[in-house]
Amino acid sequence: MRKNLRSPRIIKKRRKKKIFKILFFLMAAIGFVFAPSFVSKNSNLQIKSIAVNGNSVVQTEEITNLVLREITGNFLHLYSKSNIFLYPQKTIERKLLEKFSRFNNAEVEITDFNDLSVFVTEREPFALWCQSQDALACYFVDDDGYIFDKAPDFSPNVYFTYFGEIQSSDSPVGSFMLNQNEFSNSEAVIEGLKVLGFNPTGLKFTKKDGTVVLSNSTDIIFRLSDDASRTLSNFESVINDPSLDLRNGNTLKARYFDLRFGNKVFYKKTE
Incomplete structure (x- = not known):
């Protein structure tokens, strides 16, 4: 049987070589990590x-x-x-x-x-939102219905004002007043009423419904989720019916119009 004998000198030489390799790779790793660190701090x-x-x-x-x-x-x-x-x-x-x-x-x-x-x-102020008509504080709303900052006190009618409860655990800032579809429909109804010659001054909303208040105190009630063009079409067909005598120029002869029931429009004439 043949034995493979190693001299102490060979063993020592190989051990040094192994240690050198370990040190080399260790230094390379340290350099790889720390060199970019030094470079990153260059003035x-x-x-x-x-x-x-x-x-x-x-x-x-x-x-x-x-x-x-x-x-x-x-x-x-x-x-x-x-x-x-x-x-x-x-x-x-x-x-x-x-x-x-x-x-x-x-x-x-x-x-x-x-x-x-x-x-x-x-963000640019587009309207105001107040939790209620007697709220102590109101907030700016942008043209997406996003509440972004507390508003200072204003004279009436400087900004169109929305009134209603929103879901907010703390501050309303950072919340949307209505979902995007509801806000878009509301704005379309408001703009449509202006085109018809009326002056909307505010909008009160609940979970499902909106009520636009006109300057002559007539309320226009509609479903927030309903298509605005259809809502306005139903409203226009009623107020322009001469047999009903509901309009005198830009003045409406009714306390409210309820447009939540499709083609059936309910209203109450002023006495």
Whole structure:
């Protein structure tokens, strides 16, 4: 039987070679991790200024402070968050929209190499929403029915006003007043009434129904989910029927019109 004998010298040499390989790969791994870290913190690759564009109500300082918080520190304790190639762009945009309900859009990008530009679009007040006619506070609504900010006190009829309960656990800011279909139908009814020569001043809504209040105190009751063109067509056919004598120019001779029952329109004439 033949034995394979190794001399201590050969064993020692092979052991050194193995240790060298381990150290080499370990150093390579460390370099792979830490070299980009050092590069990411290079002063020439850091964001040095923040410019904010498009805001008029929300203060620039508030926006800048939010951005600064997001680009301060490191990812995984290694890579600089203020690096122009690594900064958390999507996180900043998302948090701007979460923090400031007045913003309809927010975008950030690097300009002039070391400058971070923030571009925001603020929502424009389209109407007011109040929980009730004697509510202590009312809120701005945009043209999608989105409640985005508390409104100051206004003189009557500065903004068209919606009244009604909404589902909100805390503040109504950040909620939609009505679902998109209901809001779209409501707006179409309001605009249609204007075309017919009337002056809508407000709309009261419940879970299913809406009531437009005209300037002469006539109520127009309709189903929020019903097609607006059909609702208006039924209304117009009734008020323009000379035998019913319900209209005198832009004045209606009825306390209310109930349009919730298809072609059957119910009304109560003024005495």
